[in-house]
Amino acid sequence: MIKTLLSGDLPRSRLLTAMLVVVLVGLALAPFLVSGARSLNVAATICVFVVLVASYDLLLGYTGIVSFAHTMFYGIGAYGVGLALHGMGPSWWAIFVGTAGALALSLVLALVIGLFSLRVRAIFYAMITLAVASAFSVLASQLSDFTGGEDGRTFKVPEILQPGFRLFDAEILGRVVDGKLITYYLVFFSALTLFLFMLRIVNSPFGRVLQAIRENDFRAEALGYRTVVYRTLANCLGALIATLAGVLMALWLRYVGPKTMLSFEVMTDILLIVVIGGMGTVYGAVIGSALFILAQNYLQVLMAQASAAMSGVPFLANLFHPDRWLLWLGVLFVLSVYFFPTGIVGRLRTKAPARGRS
Amino acid sequence: MIGATAPFMVSKSNHVAKAFPMTTEHPVLSTHGVSIRFGGHIAVNNVSCEFRPGILTAIVGPNGAGKTTYFNLMSGQLSPTSGTVRLYGEDVTRLGAPQRTKRGIGRAFQLTNLFPNLTVLENVRLTVQSRAGLGLNMISMWASHVELIEKAEHFLHVTALGESRHELASALSHGDKRKLEIAILLALEPDIFMFDEPTAGMSVDEVPVVLDLIHHIKAQGDKTILLVEHKMDVVRSLADRIVVLHNGYLVADGDPAEVMASPIVQEAYLGTGMAEHV
DSSP: OHHHHTTTOOOOSHHHHHHHHHHHHHHHTHHHHOOSHHHHHHHHHHHHHHHHHHHHHIIIIIIOOOOSOHHHHHHHHHHHHHHHHHHHOSOHHHHHHHHHHHHHHHHHHHHHHHHHHTTSOHHHHHHHHHHHHHHHHHHHHHOHHHHOGGGOEEOOOOGGGSTTOEEEEEEETTEEEEHHHHHHHHHHHHHHHHHHHHHHHHTSHHHHHHHHHHHHHHHHHHTTOOHHHHHHHHHHHHHHHHHHHHHHHHHHHTEEOHHHHTOHHHHHHHHHHHHHHOTTOHHHHHHHHHHHHHHHHHHHHHHHHHHHHTTTSHHHHHHTOGGGHHHHHHHHHHHHHHHOTTHHHHHHHHHSOOOSOO | OOOSSSSSOOOSSOSSGGGSOOSTTSOSEEEEEEEEEETTEEEEEEEEEEEOTTOEEEEEOSTTSSHHHHHHHHHTSSOOSEEEEEETTEEOTTOOHHHHHHTTEEEEOSSOOOOTTSBHHHHHHHHHHHHHTOTTOOSSOGGGOHHHHHHHHHHHHHTTOGGGTTSBGGGSOHHHHHHHHHHHHHHTOOSEEEEESTTTTOOTTTHHHHHHHHHHHHHTSSOEEEEEOSOHHHHHHHOSEEEEEETTEEEEEEOHHHHHHSHHHHHHHHTTTOGGGO
16 A cells, blocks of 8 residues: 555665654654644655656656755746635635636646757756746746736735634544645645655656656667657646646745745745755755755754853854754754765665565 | 577668668668868768668788777767768767667777776676666666576677676776677677677687677678678688778778788788787
């Protein structure tokens, strides 16, 4: 059962299994384990980023395509559902229309970018995607009547997803079942389904062809695989799943804006998480996202405590001042790349004996 | 389903050749005045040649004669600057390598050309999968296609690679990499086998394994085999016909004994220090 659910791609390392179980249980029970809007926001962001990063890894880690347009597709999903809810009012129909429209636009863009540019060398493809993504970001900021410009748009979601909604009066495990909780589980289960779907894709015959193309596209062609078709398909799949991640994020935040959804910072976050987690393994997206987003949100808090504890030592107290959290995040990133060049998952799997590969 | 007598599966009329008369009178593969130019250098110059089923043609010539380039033009890795390539009478000049592979051309490369970070079994299985047309299947599990695994295992067994099936291709010895290259070619089950120096760099005791395989393919009688080879003893033992390329030109074509004795071949080889091989 579990083997089928995981598409035969078991973690193959006890420590990795333990880490995955902790993340899964933590995310599944997050509303009951932590209190406060911020903690739940971190948990929901991890869920969305697992999907976003895994869909990017489908391109970078599995197929060897370097694309900088991934946030564009993420933004299309978020803006699609956000603008539809803003324009059509808070209804499920608006969510459906927004999602379907966003998926269609992403598909067309991914197809066009793919067909026109996947034949060229990797560096040119990366440049083309960078240009298209920048143009799209500028467009979203400039079309302020439609998109809300730099401020973005806040919108209402259907009643059942609104924070004020109560499903029933009784509490479960000390927590009221409100719209926020329902939205969280909508995000969690959608993310889980999409993650398992991607795990299936990479472990299907199609997924192995993608790996073959990454390894040696010349040879893959000689075996009869038309690499441009496979690359374009992978590009479209990655784009569609990123779009769905954008939809989930917009529903969670009830807000869309260029900084949160389209900025290059989101792209660098994705790249960092892929590298930290481990390229070419979707489990890397889970471990990477959990660690990175936790660090991004709580490093400052931890440092504030460390700084307070060392208040008597002038240099150290300064070094751990909460304002320097980005410096320490950078140091952690450099260290993780140095010690785990194949990512955390890559490292854990190398240590474990390779079993069950066929 | 694995044949008890033949060391690997024999499949008739594999590809698009159903309407094509499979007799030795009709060439399955032919080139008509093909040339390719790289800047000012013409690597293959106006070469016309036909290849018929059941015949093993050795393509020989000194280093730099254009043998591998000529192979690339036929198997679709390169497009000629001028001239046409025909496969079963169809003009395939503008078709890429995948389409030609689907139409029955199988190619093993001179420089080992594998998927280094996939296992030996995965390398061959990808080939079997391409042949079965399952590449676009993204719903089923890779591990669930037992028939593909069995078939791939069979080709590994034939090439004596069964023991290393779970090793990464990059971890194999040079000789084993060459064998894997041949296992991949066999797994394609082509009608036209193109071997580019299959025994290069192999140890003495490994060479017979490869030669036996080529003998078996030849014994099937309906396969077209093209072989680029430097070792003249190998050529002598296998070839029904020899084509000699020199500086991109086809300089001799015919019966092995006659071609080997012809002054132009002697000169071509002696002139480049290959005399010891002749």
